[in-house]
Amino acid sequence: MDLxxxxxxxxxxxxxxxPTASGKGTVAQRVADRLGFHYLDSGAxxxxxxxxxxxxxxxxxxxxxxxxxxxxxxxxxxGGSIFLGCEDVSEDIRTEEAGxxxxxxxxxxxxxxxxxxxxxxxxxxxGLVADGRDMGTVIFPNADAKIFLTASVEVxxxxxxxxxxxxGVSANIDILRKDLEERDxxxxxxxxxxxxxxxxxxxxxxxxxGIEESVQAILDICMMKNIx
Ligand code: CDP
Numbered sequence: 001m002d003l004x005x006x007x008x009x010x011x012x013x014x015x016x017x018x019p020t021a022s023g024k025g026t027v028a029q030r031v032a033d034r035l036g037f038h039y040l041d042s043g044a045x046x047x048x049x050x051x052x053x054x055x056x057x058x059x060x061x062x063x064x065x066x067x068x069x070x071x072x073x074x075x076x077x078x079g080g081s082i083f084l085g086c087e088d089v090s091e092d093i094r095t096e097e098a099g100x101x102x103x104x105x106x107x108x109x110x111x112x113x114x115x116x117x118x119x120x121x122x123x124x125x126x127g128l129v130a131d132g133r134d135m136g137t138v139i140f141p142n143a144d145a146k147i148f149l150t151a152s153v154e155v156x157x158x159x160x161x162x163x164x165x166x167x168g169v170s171a172n173i174d175i176l177r178k179d180l181e182e183r184d185x186x187x188x189x190x191x192x193x194x195x196x197x198x199x200x201x202x203x204x205x206x207x208x209x210g211i212e213e214s215v216q217a218i219l220d221i222c223m224m225k226n227i228x
Contacts, residue, residue, distance in 0.1 A: 012037070012127035012227055015136035016218070018149035019195060020099070020183050021156035021163075023206055023214060027149060028131035030215045035129070035222070040122040042132035042139070043102065044082055045115050047093035048075050050101035052084065060101065063108045070105070071114035096164075096179065103183045106133075109192040127227070133187055136198035145225050147218055148197035151207040156180055 014037070016028045025041060032039035049070040058065045076083045082090045092098065105111050112134075119139050122128055130139065136146035151159075157177035164171040187195040197203055202221050206214045222228065 011123050011125045013123060013140045013143040013145075014127070014129045014218075014222060014227065015140050015143040015146045015198070015201075016129060016131045016149055017133055017135050017137070017147070017195070017197070017201070019156065019187065020103075020180055021160040022149045022151050023159060023211060024131045024149050026211055027206075027214045027218065028129050030211070031218050031222075032129035034215065034219060035127060035227070037127035037129050038122055038124050040119060040128060040130040040132075040135075041077075042115075042119055042130060042135065044077075044093060045070075045073065045075070045118060046102040046106045046111075047098050048073050048082070048084060048089070049111065049115070050098050050105050051089060051093050053105060054098065054101055060104050063110055066105050066108065067110035067114045070111045073118070096176075100179065100183065103186050107186060107190040107192060112192050133195045134193035136201050137196065138193045141198070144227055145218075145222050146198045146201035147221060148201040148203045149214065149218075150203065150205055152205075153177060153181060153184070155207045 014031065016024055016031070018024050025043070029039050049066065052069045052073070053060070053066055056069070058069070074085045081088050082093060116139065119130070122130070123140070130143070132139070136143050154177070157173060157180055160176050160180065161171050161173050184195070204214065204217055209217065
């Protein structure tokens with residue numbers, strides 16, 4: 001018998017990275033659903049860390065304390081909801097405050113290191129769609145497909161604005177655009193795992209694409225790589 005016949009099947013990984021409000025979350029989740037793969041929302045782990053830091057009143061430069069929180073997050077993902085211990089924090093981690101704090105804590109290498117094992121644990125057969133900033137560059141450098149999903153600042157600010165209004169949260173588009181540009185700059189200029197496309201990533205600009213068109217474009221890329 002050929003050894004390959006008895007060796008465990010490799011878990012397929014699709015890495016989807018990109019800047020804030022590029023639509024990655026929704027698109028990546030739908031790609032995972034269509035392929036029957038698991039889904040890792042790595043940003044949620046940074047947001048969970050940020051929420052815990054905010055609640056505990058820890059200073060944003062107390063790297064040791066933040067890394068210790070990140071390394072022992074009592075989190076679980078159940079049916080689309082995200083829990084910290086027994087508490088459903090799906091809504092609480094999506095506030096702009098938690099997002100901005102997530103981007104700050106994510107700049108510290110010890111915090112990033114503390115979250116590596118948890119991220120790798122999501123890589124289960126038959127496959128994983130991993131969404132974040134450094135999925136294709138750092139966490140899954142051997143991913144079978146790498147996509148860098150982006151869109152213009154204006155389009156991303158509009159998307160975030162619409163998203164907040166739909167949730168009944170009032171928002172100011174100019175402040176949102178400014179926050180978004182600041183987050184882009186912080187994520188791209190930091191020393192640890194800066195936001196940048198992997199050398200072998202396909203860059204997908206979704207400024208003129210709807211969610212389903214983006215999903216289809218990624219499924220087409222997967223198909224070309226024999227992932228289905
Ligand atoms: O929803 P949005 O795209 O704004 O952000 P997110 O994916 O939930 O991530 C929140 C923050 O976590 C980002 O601004 C990044 O600074 C950080 N992050 C990261 O550094 N590395 C990742 N793999 C995922 C998120």
